[in-house]
Amino acid sequence: xxxxAPLLEAADLHVxxxxxxxxxxxxxxxxxxxxxxxxxxxxxxxxxTVRALLGLVxxxxxxxxxxxxxxxxxxxAIVSRxxxxxxxxxxxxxxxxxxxxxxxxxxxxxxxxxxxxxELFPELAARADQPAGTLSGGQQQMLAIGxxxxxxxxxxxxxxxxxxxxxxxxxxVADAVARAAERVPVLLVEQNLSLVxxxxxxxxxxxxxxxxxxxxxxxxxxxxxxVRALLGVARAAAAGGPEGRRTA
Ligand SMILES: Nc1ncnc2c1ncn2[C@@H]1O[C@H](COP(=O)(O)OP(=O)(O)OP(=O)(O)O)[C@@H](O)[C@H]1O
Ligand SMILES: [Mg+2]
Numbered sequence: 362x363x364x365x366a367p368l369l370e371a372a373d374l375h376v377x378x379x380x381x382x383x384x385x386x387x388x389x390x391x392x393x394x395x396x397x398x399x400x401x402x403x404x405x406x407x408x409x410t411v412r413a414l415l416g417l418v419x420x421x422x423x424x425x426x427x428x429x430x431x432x433x434x435x436x437x438a439i440v441s442r443x444x445x446x447x448x449x450x451x452x453x454x455x456x457x458x459x460x461x462x463x464x465x466x467x468x469x470x471x472x473x474x475x476x477x478x479x480e481l482f483p484e485l486a487a488r489a490d491q492p493a494g495t496l497s498g499g500q501q502q503m504l505a506i507g508x509x510x511x512x513x514x515x516x517x518x519x520x521x522x523x524x525x526x527x528x529x530x531x532x533x534v535a536d537a538v539a540r541a542a543e544r545v546p547v548l549l550v551e552q553n554l555s556l557v558x559x560x561x562x563x564x565x566x567x568x569x570x571x572x573x574x575x576x577x578x579x580x581x582x583x584x585x586x587x588v589r590a591l592l593g594v595a596r597a598a599a600a601g602g603p604e605g606r607r608t609a
Contacts, residue, residue: 368393368516368546374413374422383409385570396547396560398578401567402593407550408449411518415439445509447519453505455494459485462493466508478507481540498526499533506541517541520550535559558582566591
């Protein structure tokens with residue numbers, strides 16, 4: 362595969378849930394480097410798009426990964442191609458320690474990359490014996506990302522890592538995403554524009570189940586009127602205010 366070919370490509374994805382046409386022909390590509398942000402207001406279909414990519418929800422259309430058509434593959438076969446997924450709910454076990462959470466995440470054959478995870482997130486090593494439920498929200502997000510990084514994946518998909526976090530924690534999460542992206546391409550679902558501004562190279566914007574914008578993230582974020590039209594956020598946020606819509 363040539364260097365310019367996308368790592369992940371989705372074409373004309375449609376999803377119906379309980380009679381509602383939730384995704385209405387979503388097409389997007391994720392390059393093999395950097396952070397691609399999937400943006401959009403509440404309920405426009407961001408999580409459903411991720412679930413459709415992973416085969417977690419019935420869909421029509423086509424999904425390919427590294428040039429291979431994976432549309433008809435079951436989820437376990439899709440993720441075993443090398444996709445790490447951090448869901449909105451983070452997927453960590455509160456009652457288990459940090460070390461136990463990491464151990465449970467070991468999935469792909471080969472040596473789990475503890476050295477990498479501890480290099481990127483030294484706090485996880487320092488807190489190895491601490492129950493995950495006692496970590497701060499930002500630390501929990503690091504643990505969730507660390508679990509995905511352990512497996513030598515070729516793509517990380519992270520769904521709204523700042524949901525429900527205080528603004529000062531958002532910066533920690535942005536750092537964690539940026540550090541992860543140095544090692545593996547990331548598809549980042551996000552509404553917090555300060556995080557997107559810090560990390561994203563490309564942006565795909567959804568509205569009502571359709572892609573309404575695709576292009577370089579900085580160009581979009583610098584256009585306050587366009588940001589407001591596409592994402593419904595105030596000019597201050599678009600122009601680099603402290604947070605986007607979700608200031609929690
Ligand atoms: N299991 C489901 N049953 C019924 N409706 C659903 C289901 N999953 C998603 N939906 C609907 O599909 C639409 C898209 O939801 P989705 O979770 O993909 O949006 P989102 O962009 O991720 O939103 P948020 O920003 O709140 O996370 C919403 O209207 C939602 O109510
Ligand atoms: Mg969502």
